[in-house]
Amino acid sequence: MNKEEFISSGLLELYATGISSPEESRLVEECLAKYPELREELNQIEISLENYAQANAIQPSALVKKKLMDKIFPEDKPQEGGAAIVTIQPPNSRLFIFKLWAAASVIFLLASIFLNYIMYHKYHDANEALQLARQKMDLQDQSNRALKEDVSVMTNKFAQPVVLSGTDKAPDAVAKIFWMKNTGQVYVDPTNLPQVPAGKQYQLWAIVDGKPLDAGMIKTEKGIYHIQKMKSFGKADAFAITLEKVGGSLTPTMDAMIVSTKL
Template identity: 35%
Template sequence: MNIQAYIESGILEEYVLGTVSPQEKQEVECMSHIYPEIKEELLRTESALEEYALKHQTPPPASLKESLFAKMNFDSVKDIDDTQADELTIGKTEQVSDETPGILQPVNTEDPKVISNVFDRVETREVTPFWAKLAVAAAVLLAMFAGWSAIQMTEYKGSNEQLAGEMNEMKAEMAGLKQGFDYNHSLAGLYSDPSYKVVKMAGMPKSPESAVSAFWNQQTNEVYVDVQKLPAAPAGKQYQLWTIVDGNPVDVGMLDNQFSGKVLKMKETKPGAVAFAITLEKEGGVPSPTMEQMYVMGKVS
């Protein structure tokens, strides 16, 4: 398991932002329990995102409440008095007919009057209680605040995505510094630095045209690799660097599959290396080299 490559893949940032699939989420949580380095990086990423969110959070504008209530009309409603209610009702009984014998009819002792608006529809105004208006106003206020909150969440998510992008760029820059961000300058510096031993690895029968140079600091045991020519690794495969110390192969790390134009920083080796070699292994590496898959090798002169 190449822990550093897993950390640099960006999946931890996606996990913190909540953009991973359920399977990836389970994978990250499992890896963080197995590998303390991944758990530490995950906690550091969560802390960085939380700090960024707190630093860039936007509180609701102070004028929001006043502007909302200014648009509301809370005028009290006047009740309709009994006199107005009586005017809306016509309670007179008319004599229907006095031609029907045997049926007593109401007698109107007053002079008959013609009601001109008898067929007009009487409109009744419905009175809305004050508390109902207040509830509607509160609902409108809540809806507007919810809308404002949604906008803020969208902006916050956009800020998180921007932060994730910036973090990826920073990681790329850091990786570039580790692997030789300025390729020509780093390569020239390694060739001219007397503390580094240059080991030329020539192509083996598996790939005669391949050529790779290793730079070994014999005081610190740091190792860098410059790939001049090497076939692209097939899917599911990755190149692995080895040193031979006391007749035994020592793993010095996996080559980035995007090795073109880079000076790759590898793991530190053990003192006393007599040779360097590169084999093609399954992605992530193996504990011992597959000799049939050796592509280049070079002795330490």
């Protein structure tokens, strides 16, 4: 078979389309070796078929290429477009989450400071009220105890009440003495004495065998005049109260006698 006969036989076309039998293929390859010009003829046939295939092309999904490239070049995976987006995104979202946390923390801190401020004020107010209540309770307790003492003195079965009447100096003044007959203890009730002038203090005297003896200073601090314990006397002829300088005098100032009695 010469060159022209071979070309027109169609064997090259069968060979190019892949349907030549093994014998035909062998024959084609022999002829290709013998006539190198046939190679160009075959090349042209292949180009025509290739262009025909290209004209019928259908794009596969883009995922095929990505999967293929990942499979063949796995070491390049992080640098590839699709993956690059993934590597850029996490820092962004991490930054976003960090910002979110930071904002939440600041809000929490401010709220906490505000609440602390309110709570501190509430605590302060409550503490103040408590202190006041305690003080008030202490005072009440004090006066309660004093009152109890007063009552216990007045209701004592050995108590002998002695009334001291006002003198010319203070006609309205009254004082009371509770004299315990069993012990000789003297209590004085200054409730109805006039208010003591500044720098002065009431002093109780017991007249024993015609002589005035100091029976103790009467406490009237803070304006409270309550029954109080004085000195003890086994016997006494009379009692008197004089207005003396603070701390008392050795002998009574007679013209400053407020109340007195004779037993």
